[in-house]
Amino acid sequence: MAEPNPTSTTASTGAGANEPIAEPLPEKEAADDMVVRTQRFHCTTCPSECALTVEVAEDATGALRVISVQGNRCPRGKIFAEQEITCPMRILATTVVVKNGDERLLPVRTDNAIPRALHMQAMELVRHASIEAPIHMGDVIMNDVLGTGVDLIASMDVARVART
Ligand code: SF4
Numbered sequence: 001m002a003e004p005n006p007t008s009t010t011a012s013t014g015a016g017a018n019e020p021i022a023e024p025l026p027e028k029e030a031a032d033d034m035v036v037r038t039q040r041f042h043c044t045t046c047p048s049e050c051a052l053t054v055e056v057a058e059d060a061t062g063a064l065r066v067i068s069v070q071g072n073r074c075p076r077g078k079i080f081a082e083q084e085i086t087c088p089m090r091i092l093a094t095t096v097v098v099k100n101g102d103e104r105l106l107p108v109r110t111d112n113a114i115p116r117a118l119h120m121q122a123m124e125l126v127r128h129a130s131i132e133a134p135i136h137m138g139d140v141i142m143n144d145v146l147g148t149g150v151d152l153i154a155s156m157d158v159a160r161v162a163r164t
Pocket residue numbers: 043044045046047048049050071072073074075076077078080
């Protein structure tokens with residue numbers, strides 16, 4: 001296994017994080033002691049990218065829950081909104097140092113979205129890693145990142161070069 005060492009990171013929504021679920025979430029009611037606010041964002045589950053208007057209730061402990069969702073053209077929009085409010089998921093993209101390769105840095109990404117809250121921890125894990133060339137696009141660089149069941153994979157090929 002590799003010793004990571006990233007130099008940059010970006011994050012994008014992983015379509016795989018929003019697998020189709022047949023039943024919509026039921027609408028909920030906010031309790032009297034909850035603060036309700038409206039958030040607007042796009043569902044990124046499919047290319048339609050519906051503009052969602054989401055009512056979110058926050059209780060005294062800061063816990064959030066979705067009260068209602070509008071603008072979704074299918075039930076998956078409500079699932080997406082719930083996920084986005086309670087545990088947003090993103091694909092992590094970064095780089096790993098390459099040893100004996102024709103590139104010094106290998107672009108890598110998670111093969112599915114992981115909780116955004118874990119990104120800093122995952123970056124710390126990857127930061128001290130390195131990988132020996134040759135590497136092929138899709139090779140697993142790190143298994144089961146932080147127990148998420150998601151792997152970190154190579155985004156490109158890197159050929160081996162003997163350095164003197
Ligand atoms: S709500 Fe449904 S149709 Fe709209 S972007 Fe999400 S998955 Fe696509």
